[in-house]
Amino acid sequence: MKLETSLSKKLGLKYPFVAAPMFLISNKEMMLAAAEAGILGCMPSLNARTSEKFREDLAWVRGKTDKPIGINLTIGLTPKERLEADFAACVEFGVPVILTSYGNPTDYVKRAHDAKALVFHDVITLAHGKKAVGAGVDAIIAVSAGAGGHAGRISPFVLIPWLKEELRVPIISAGCISDGRQVVASLSLGAELCYLGTRFIASAECGAADAYKQMVVTAGPEDIVYTDAVSGIHANFLKSTVPENFSPDRTPEGAKRWKDIWSAGQGVGLIHAVKPMGAIVEDLAREAHDTWKALT
Numbered sequence: 001m002k003l004e005t006s007l008s009k010k011l012g013l014k015y016p017f018v019a020a021p022m023f024l025i026s027n028k029e030m031m032l033a034a035a036e037a038g039i040l041g042c043m044p045s046l047n048a049r050t051s052e053k054f055r056e057d058l059a060w061v062r063g064k065t066d067k068p069i070g071i072n073l074t075i076g077l078t079p080k081e082r083l084e085a086d087f088a089a090c091v092e093f094g095v096p097v098i099l100t101s102y103g104n105p106t107d108y109v110k111r112a113h114d115a116k117a118l119v120f121h122d123v124i125t126l127a128h129g130k131k132a133v134g135a136g137v138d139a140i141i142a143v144s145a146g147a148g149g150h151a152g153r154i155s156p157f158v159l160i161p162w163l164k165e166e167l168r169v170p171i172i173s174a175g176c177i178s179d180g181r182q183v184v185a186s187l188s189l190g191a192e193l194c195y196l197g198t199r200f201i202a203s204a205e206c207g208a209a210d211a212y213k214q215m216v217v218t219a220g221p222e223d224i225v226y227t228d229a230v231s232g233i234h235a236n237f238l239k240s241t242v243p244e245n246f247s248p249d250r251t252p253e254g255a256k257r258w259k260d261i262w263s264a265g266q267g268v269g270l271i272h273a274v275k276p277m278g279a280i281v282e283d284l285a286r287e288a289h290d291t292w293k294a295l296t
């Protein structure tokens with residue numbers, strides 16, 4: 001089986017996988033390790049406390065590799081001045097992929113294209129997908145039910161082929177990919193890249209606390225709760241970290257959203273060890289080949 005798609009070839013990736021951006025916990029070390037492993041390493045620009053720090057992170061990665069990386073601009077959640085400074089840093093360092101989420105990507109698509117970068121936009125509904133395609137994005141990240149972070153409600157079995165039929169742009173499969181079986185499934189449904197968040201929480205390089213990584217390793221899908229109580233938007237969390245009576249306007253003492261309330265997707269059920277990013281990537285590729293061989 002060829003672990004290669006038009007989009008992975010265009011990006012120059014060894015494998016059609018993305019280490020997806022994760023608020024607070026993806027970092028420059030993960031981006032570098034992913035890029036070196038032959039996949040697209042990403043982080044939200046906001047994970048650096050200031051634009052200056054973000055610029056330093058990009059300079060650090062660029063000093064060590066010229067392989068492709070992606071930066072997530074959380075449009076609606078980032079003050080305009082910060083967003084502009086972060087975008088300028090992406091252009092300065094030749095970041096080839098901008099991942100837009102939480103807002104309208106229109107402004108950034110043309111400017112990214114002028115800078116020869118591609119824009120992938122994150123959606124959970126067809127309506128938002130249509131708007132993003134209208135804005136000229138290069139691919140749609142289809143975030144399915146069960147994904148870590150702000151997840152959708154539609155099964156990936158339907159979401160990926162449906163958005164592909166409706167939108168006619170490359171579709172990226174996000175949600176519940178933990179091993180090579182879901183890689184093969186995603187490709188068979190028509191996805192051009194597999195976008196993994198939760199699997200990479202349990203990586204040596206990830207900035208998550210050790211207890212968080214261990215919980216990802218030991219939890220099952222029934223330990224995940226889909227709730228809007230934490231941020232006002234439905235997302236998946238490790239149930240035992242969500243305090244009782246938590247609501248977007250009433251935060252019990254001490255519990256900080258995302259920092260102490262840990263997000264992860266249903267894919268936790270298939271994650272059994274914390275490993276270096278490079279080893280996880282090779283596991284995924286080997287498992288995908290084994291799955292394909294067993295089917296043919």
Ligand SMILES: Cc1cc2nc3c(=O)[nH]c(=O)nc-3n(C[C@H](O)[C@H](O)[C@H](O)COP(=O)(O)O)c2cc1C
Pocket residue numbers: 020021022023024025044072074100101122143146147148149150174175176177195196197198199262263264265266267
């Ligand atoms: C802890 C955590 C934080 C996340 N933060 C972001 C974010 O800041 N921006 C974003 O676009 N997606 C974010 N996501 C979603 C991921 O980029 C990705 O879509 C998702 O993890 C894929 O599903 P999976 O976790 O089942 O692999 C986050 C996911 C997790 C688990």
